[in-house]
Structures are given as C-alpha cells and as structure tokens.
Amino acid sequence: MSTGEFQQPSPQTLRWRVVGVAFALAVFAWGVGFYGPSILLQALHAAHGWPISTISAAITAHFLLSAAMVAYLPEAHRRFGLVHVTLAGIAASALGTLAWANAQAPWQLFAAAIVSSAGWAATSGAAINAIVSPWFDRDRPKALSMAFNGASIGGVLFPPLWAVLNSRIGLAATAAVVAAAMVAILAPLVAGIVRAPPAGLGGAPDGSLRRPEQRVGPGGLSRRELVRDRRFVRISGAFALGLFAQVGLLAHLMTGLGPILGSDGAAWALSLVAASAVAGRTLLAWLLGSRNRRHAAAVNFLVQATGVVLLVQGGGAVPVLAGCVLLGAGVGNLISLPPLIAQQEFQAGDVARVVALLTAVNQAAFACAPAVFGVLRDLAGDYTAAFAVAACAQVAAACIVASGRP
Numbered sequence: 001m002s003t004g005e006f007q008q009p010s011p012q013t014l015r016w017r018v019v020g021v022a023f024a025l026a027v028f029a030w031g032v033g034f035y036g037p038s039i040l041l042q043a044l045h046a047a048h049g050w051p052i053s054t055i056s057a058a059i060t061a062h063f064l065l066s067a068a069m070v071a072y073l074p075e076a077h078r079r080f081g082l083v084h085v086t087l088a089g090i091a092a093s094a095l096g097t098l099a100w101a102n103a104q105a106p107w108q109l110f111a112a113a114i115v116s117s118a119g120w121a122a123t124s125g126a127a128i129n130a131i132v133s134p135w136f137d138r139d140r141p142k143a144l145s146m147a148f149n150g151a152s153i154g155g156v157l158f159p160p161l162w163a164v165l166n167s168r169i170g171l172a173a174t175a176a177v178v179a180a181a182m183v184a185i186l187a188p189l190v191a192g193i194v195r196a197p198p199a200g201l202g203g204a205p206d207g208s209l210r211r212p213e214q215r216v217g218p219g220g221l222s223r224r225e226l227v228r229d230r231r232f233v234r235i236s237g238a239f240a241l242g243l244f245a246q247v248g249l250l251a252h253l254m255t256g257l258g259p260i261l262g263s264d265g266a267a268w269a270l271s272l273v274a275a276s277a278v279a280g281r282t283l284l285a286w287l288l289g290s291r292n293r294r295h296a297a298a299v300n301f302l303v304q305a306t307g308v309v310l311l312v313q314g315g316g317a318v319p320v321l322a323g324c325v326l327l328g329a330g331v332g333n334l335i336s337l338p339p340l341i342a343q344q345e346f347q348a349g350d351v352a353r354v355v356a357l358l359t360a361v362n363q364a365a366f367a368c369a370p371a372v373f374g375v376l377r378d379l380a381g382d383y384t385a386a387f388a389v390a391a392c393a394q395v396a397a398a399c400i401v402a403s404g405r406p
Helices: 003-007 012-035 036-048 052-070 071-082 082-101 106-122 127-134 140-169 171-193 223-228 229-290 293-313 318-333 331-343 347-364 369-381 384-402
Strands: none
Touching: 003 052, 003 071, 012 082, 012 106, 012 127, 012 171, 012 229, 012 293, 036 052, 036 082, 036 140, 036 171, 036 229, 052 106, 052 171, 052 293, 052 347, 052 369, 052 384, 071 082, 071 106, 071 127, 071 347, 082 127, 082 384, 106 127, 106 293, 127 331, 127 347, 140 318, 171 318, 223 229, 229 293, 229 318, 229 331, 229 347, 229 369, 229 384, 293 318, 293 331, 293 384, 318 331, 331 347, 369 384
C-alpha cells in the first residue's frame, strides 16, 4: 500500500479506523483513570498504611474535579481541536498515574488528583462519543459498543497487570511502565487517525436513513435549559444513582473481596467484572435496535442489583463470582446507554452538549461514592452496609429511568 493510499482511505475504512482508535483510547482511559483508583486504593493502603477513607477521599477528588471539567469538553474541542485536547488528556493521565504512585504523604494524593482528573475528563466517555458519533447514525449503537468495549478490556487487563508488576518491580516502576506505554501507543494513533468526517458524507455518515423516532435538527438548548428539561433530569438522575453504586463498588471491590478470594483472586474478580461488561455491552448493542432504550437501561440496573445482592449474601467463592458476572454484565452499558438515549430523544445538534453535561452530572454524583463507601466500611467494619446501599441505588435508578416517556 502506497503512502498516498494510506493518507486517503475510503470513508468506510476511515470510519472503522476511528472506532479502533477510540477502542484503544478507552482501554487506557478506563484502565488508568477508572479502574486505576481501585488498584491504587489497595496498593497505597498496603504500602503506607494510610486509612482507606483518606485514599477514597482523594479518589473522590479525582472524579469530582473531572466532572467540573468534562461539562466544558465540547467548547474545548471547538476551540483547541479534538485531537489536541485528546493528546493533552493522554499526557495528563500519564503524569497523574506517576504522581499517584510516587506519593509519599496523603496530601500528595490530592495534588495528583488535579492532574489525573484532567486526563480522565479529556479521554473518557464524552471524548469517546465525540470521536465516534460524527461518523455514525443508524449504526451508532454498534460503533459505540465496539469503542466502549475498550473500557472493559482495560478492566480485564489492568488489574492483574498492576498486581503482577507491583509484586515484582514495585508500584512506582509499574506506574512508569503504564504511563510510558499509554503515551507511546495512543499519541501516534490519535494524531494520525482521529479527525472529522469528510464533508461529503452529510448528515448520515454511515449512509443510512434516520429512524422516525430519531430527532433531527440543529438543536440549540443551553445548559440552563437542559437542567430544567424533564427528559434530561430523569436520565441524569437515574444514571447518577447507578454510577454512584457502580463506581463505589468497583473502587472497593478488590479490598472487599480480598478476605474471600485473596489479593490475587480479588484482582482476577475485578477482571471478571470487566470481561462480563464486554459480553453485556455487545449483547445489548446487537439486540437494542429501535427498542425502548429506557426500558433496556431499567433491566440493566436490576441485573446489576441482583449481582450486588449475591456479593452481600454469598458465603463462598462461587456465589461471589456469580455476583461479579451479573454486576459486570451491566457495567459497560451504563457508559454507552446515556449517549444512545440522548440520540433517540434530543435533536442532533444538542446531543454533544447533552452527553457532556450528563457525563459531568454523573461524575459529580459518583465522585462521592469511593469516599462514602470508605466511610461506611470504616464505620461498620465490613462492606455489608456499603454494598446494600449500592443495591438500593440501582433499584431506584431502574424505577426513575423507566418512568420517562421516550
């Protein structure tokens, strides 16, 4: 293949190359920015003896600061360019990982959170949606599913990778390896492939006709109007509760399952959750079609709640691992369903702003989860109360999202 041919691929080829880059970005973004705090919680507690509640508060700061930034991600993309903002996010994630791993005092974790939160904001769900969505219309559920499966693969790979490397070369060296790999792999991919669709593709980038239920138009809702919109309130309320439960569980899962499965077993259990997320997201993408996406979200929340009940009540490894599978089956869909519901219920010109604001609201809610779960654990002496709160939140989320009219 000549250089000219590589530089000018067909729109169909470029479309799926963009999805591939988004997949790779999601692997590292979630492996470092989402699953990373759970891994670091256990590693820093073991290395320094710092209270779990203190480390959890720093994790909360990581997510809360990111929520404040991600709401303005569409404006940053327009002003500085999608590629430049994404590259800056990759660099911030790498530097933040190094800062977390090399902290020598608890206060340094909060300084590290400032850097890592910027990286997470620029590389997580709203960024993946901004990279992929302009290229797809009818096939957007499948495209986003494929891209967001990278998030689950990151969860499969990173917990055992961190556990193995940490035991052999130490936490600081492990962080250096992960940070270097992130920059070396992602930077050339993003710089070389991510771009806007060719103008000739028009309003339906995948050559499809829009479904009757899909809203078309330039949009124009402001953030103030969105937060008063009943559709937005119900979507954001439901997914904020669901993600609060999910993030709290994932941040403490390795620590909570350690007494039952051992340290290495708990790391593999977290990987099992992530692997189940790939299966759950892929299945939903192929079955969803034009079905009611709110109802799909409600079922997803209830499946997760069932898994959490097994984690609480399970008296051995088998029920606990079954709970991990059910919890994981819905993990990925909590990331991919909000953009798909927004696509179905809002005008096309509003979707990017809706998704960014949803992401900000959700992160502001689930940012509190690691700290809340840590306090509940320290007060109760185990995770029973914290996990019960998670199950109740997931049931409430199912009721809220199902009550909305698509």
